[in-house]
Amino acid sequence: MSVFGRNVYEQNDDSNNALASNMGKKADPDYHMSFPQDHGTHDQFDIEWWYLTANLQDEAGDPYGLQWTLFRFKNSRPRSSQAEGDNSYSSLKNAPVMLNESTVSLDKKWHNDQIYMAHASIHSSDTHWFSEKFARGGVGNAGLTALPLNLFIDDWQWLNSDGDTGLFPSTLTFNATDTSKPNAEASATFTLDQTGPLVQHGDNGFSVKSNSGHASHYYSAPFISIEGELTQAIDTVTTAPIKLKGQAWFDQEWTSQLLDTGTQGWDWLSLHLDDGNKIMAFRMRLKNQDDYVTGSYITSTGEQITLQPGDITLQPVSVKKVDGRQLPLIWKLIIPSKKIDLTISTIKDKQWNNAAVPYYEGMVKIEGSHGGVGFLELTGY
Numbered sequence: 001m002s003v004f005g006r007n008v009y010e011q012n013d014d015s016n017n018a019l020a021s022n023m024g025k026k027a028d029p030d031y032h033m034s035f036p037q038d039h040g041t042h043d044q045f046d047i048e049w050w051y052l053t054a055n056l057q058d059e060a061g062d063p064y065g066l067q068w069t070l071f072r073f074k075n076s077r078p079r080s081s082q083a084e085g086d087n088s089y090s091s092l093k094n095a096p097v098m099l100n101e102s103t104v105s106l107d108k109k110w111h112n113d114q115i116y117m118a119h120a121s122i123h124s125s126d127t128h129w130f131s132e133k134f135a136r137g138g139v140g141n142a143g144l145t146a147l148p149l150n151l152f153i154d155d156w157q158w159l160n161s162d163g164d165t166g167l168f169p170s171t172l173t174f175n176a177t178d179t180s181k182p183n184a185e186a187s188a189t190f191t192l193d194q195t196g197p198l199v200q201h202g203d204n205g206f207s208v209k210s211n212s213g214h215a216s217h218y219y220s221a222p223f224i225s226i227e228g229e230l231t232q233a234i235d236t237v238t239t240a241p242i243k244l245k246g247q248a249w250f251d252q253e254w255t256s257q258l259l260d261t262g263t264q265g266w267d268w269l270s271l272h273l274d275d276g277n278k279i280m281a282f283r284m285r286l287k288n289q290d291d292y293v294t295g296s297y298i299t300s301t302g303e304q305i306t307l308q309p310g311d312i313t314l315q316p317v318s319v320k321k322v323d324g325r326q327l328p329l330i331w332k333l334i335i336p337s338k339k340i341d342l343t344i345s346t347i348k349d350k351q352w353n354n355a356a357v358p359y360y361e362g363m364v365k366i367e368g369s370h371g372g373v374g375f376l377e378l379t380g381y
Contacts, residue, residue, distance in 0.1 A: 023046060023074075023256065024044055024045045024046035024047075024074050024256035025042075025044040025045050026256055026257055027045075027207075027215040027216050027217050027254075027255055027256070027257065028206070029206045029215070031204075031205070031206065031217060032204060032205075033200060033204070033205045033217065033219060035166075036146070036149065036165040036166050036167075038217075038219070038252075039146075039149060039165070039166070039167055039252065040144055040146055041072060041114075041143070041144050042217075043072075043074065043113075043114060044074075045074065045254040045255055045256050046073070046074045046255070046256040047071070047072065047073055047074070047254070047255060047256070047258070048071070048072045048252070048253065048254035048255075049069055049070065049071045049072070049251070049252070049253055049254075050070045050151050050158070050250070050251075050252050051067075051068075051069045051251040051252070051253075052066070052067065052068045052069070052158075052248055052250050052251075053065070053066065053067050053248065053249050053270060053361070053375040054066040054067075054190075054224075054226050054246055054247065054248035054249070055246045055247055055272065055363055055373040055374065055375070056244040056245060056246035057244065057245065057246055058242055058243065058244055059243055062124065062125060063124075063125070063347055063363060063373075064122060064123060064124050064230075064242075064363075065121075065122065065347070065348075065351070065362055065363035065375070066121070066122050066188075066190075066226075066248070067119065067120070067121040067122075067353075067375075068118075068119070068120050068121075068156075068174060069118060069119045069120075070116065070117075070118045070142075070151050070152075070153060071116065071117040071118065071119075072114055072115070072116055072137070072143075073114070073115040073116075073117070074113060074114060074115075074256075075114070075115060112136065112137045112139070113137070114136075114137030114138065114143070115134070115135075115136060115137065116133075116134070116135045116137060116143065116153055117132065117133065117134050117135075117153075117356075118132065118133045118142075118153040118156055119131075119132050119353065119355060120132075120156065120174040120175070120176045120188075121176065121353055121361060122176060122186065122188065122230060123348055123351055123362060123363065125348060127178060127180070128178070128179045128180070128351070129176035129177060129178055129179070129185075129186045129230075129232075130176055130177065130179050130353055130354070130355070131174075131175065131176040131177050132355050132356065133153045133154055133156065134356075135153050135154065141153065141154055142154070146165050147163070147164075147165055148160040148162070148163040148164060149165050149167065149170075155173070155174075155175075156173065156174040156175075157171075157172070157173055157174075158170055158171075158172050159171050159172075159173075161191070167192075167194070167221060167250065168192055168193055168194035168221070168224070169191065169192065169193045169194075170191070170192045171189065171190070171191055171192075172188070172189070172190045172191075172192060172228075173187075173188065173189050173190075174187075174188055175187045178232070179354070181234065183234060183235050184232055184233070184234040185232070185233055186230050186231065186232045186233075187230070187231050187232075187233070188228060188229070188230050188231075189228050189229060190226050190227065190228030191226070191227060191228060192224050192225070192226050192248060193224065193225045193226075194221060194223060194224055195223040195224065195225050196222070196223025196300075196302050197223070197302035198219055198220070198221050198302075199219060199220045199221075199222055199278075199296065199298050199302060200218075200219045200304065201218045201219065201220065201280065201295075201296050201304070201306070202215075202218065202294075202296075202306055203306070205217050205218060205219050207253075208294070209258055209259075209284055209292065210260070210263070210284055210286065210292045211289070211292060212260065214257045214258060214259065214260060215255065215257065216253050216254065216255030216257075217253065217254050217255065218251070218252075218253040219252060219253075220249060220250060220251050220252075220270075220280060220296075221249070221250040222249050222250075222270070222272075222278040222280070222298055223247075223278075223302070224247060224248035224249065224250060225245075225247060225248075226245065226246055226247065226248040227243075227244065227245035227246075228243075228244060228245075229241040229242060229243050229244065230242045230244060247272055247373075249270040249272070249278075249374075249375065251270075262286050262287045262288065262289070263284060263285070263286055263287070263380075264285040264286065264287055264380045265378070265379040265380015265381060266282055266283060266284045266379055266380065267282060267285070267314070267316075267328065267331075267376070267377070267378055267379075268280075268281070268282040268283075268376070268377040269281045269282070269295075269314075269331070269333070269344065269364070269374060269375070269376055269377075270374050270375050271333075271342075271344070271364075271366060271372055271373075271374035272372050272373055272374055273366065273370045273371070274366075274370055274371040274372045275370060276300030277297070277298060277300050277370075278296075278297075278298035279295060279296070279297055279298070279333070279335075279340075279374075280295050280296045280298070281293070281294070281295030281296075281307065281312060281314050281333060282294065282295060282314075283314050285380065292309060293309055293312055293313070293314045294306070294307055294308060294309055294312070295307040297335060297338055307335065311335065311336075311337065312333070312334070312335050313332065313333065313334040313335075314331065314333050315331065315332045316328030316330070316331055316332075317330040317331060317332050317343070318330035318345075320349055322350055322352050322360070323350070323352040323354065325352075325381045326381070327360055327378055327381055328378070329345065329346045329349055329376075330343065330344070330345045330346075331343070331344040331345075331376070332344075339369060340369055341368050341369045342366050342368040342369060342370060343366075343367045343368045344364050344365070344366055344367075344376070345364060345365060345367070346362055346363070346364050346365075346376060347362070347364060347365050347373075348362060348363065351363070359377065359378065359379045360376070360377065360378035360379075360381070361375065361376075361377050361378075362375065362376055363376075364376045
């Protein structure tokens with residue numbers, strides 16, 4: 001899932017405009033995903049994201065949480081630089097990362113209708129590093145190239161290590177600022193390897209979000225090994241690298257109708273169970289109607305089972321105040337058919353991303369019928 005229920009360009013507390021415009025192409029239940037093509041951009045849709053979360057440990061066994069996300073937004077004005085039906089992945093396949101005047105005219109560059117935003121966040125037990133970036137599409141400093149696959153904004157990038165078109169193996173590089181020490185910046189480099197198959201949620205990737213039919217195209221890579229290091233510089237002093245390793249979860253999702261005016265926000269979980277199985281679950285909080293709860297149960301071999309409303313119970317148990325907001329940080333998740341009864345709680349309460357569009361994104365621990373770790377996302381609070 002992604003992070004917001006509010007307009008990227010307007011910082012107000014009552015709109016889901018960015019995800020409720022419904023002006024772009026609609027998700028199609030008959031669409032069949034194809035890879036590596038669908039790792040690329042889907043520019044006819046209003047919004048899209050490439051989303052990585054990771055549960056990490058340092059050499060002493062202390063927990064760290066990582067999030068790295070690239071968002072793409074389609075500007076609502078008419079496109080003037082290329083036809084509406086262009087296949088962005090194909091057109092970018094042999095494109096250079098940095099464009100020049102001989103490649104694309106200045107006029108066409110600045111008439112591109114895509115906007116990019118990226119977030120990078122790392123939590124330790126006592127520190128939060130976070131930064132965000134914004135860029136316009138078409139001028140060469142943000143987007144995606146296909147060969148090799150590279151998701152990038154400025155000097156942040158997810159780059160295929162083999163020069164190939166797939167997501168893995170890859171190297172992720174970014175930097176982030178200590179939110180309590182503006183003069184302290186951390187640089188991160190991680191390697192990512194896929195250890196299991198991609199998983200398509202819903203019906204072959206067509207993921208329904210409400211009883212009224214709002215939907216997206218949504219797949220995950222829930223089997224990822226990740227390792228790397230974090231180096232912090234305070235003024236001119238650089239600390240020794242912190243070596244980290246663990247497991248990660250990657251999502252890509254694109255839609256033009258994720259939310260409507262009756263949606264208050266959502267709660268999303270990605271869970272790594274100790275037995276090797278995985279769970280993705282979310283609750284869309286709706287005004288004047290029952291919440292919509294669904295998800296996926298994923299076996300250790302990658303078999304995906306859609307959890308329809310009624311197959312799963314996802315309820316908050318305890319609320320805590322974080323950054324002035326009352327947030328549900330302890331959850332109950334029950335899947336009777338799989339004999340799963342979990343209590344999910346945050347490893348660290350203060351995991352709020354105070355971004356242009358603020359939201360909660362943080363690591364959790366799992367107790368009950370199964371143990372494990374994962375990530376919790378909360379929007380619209």
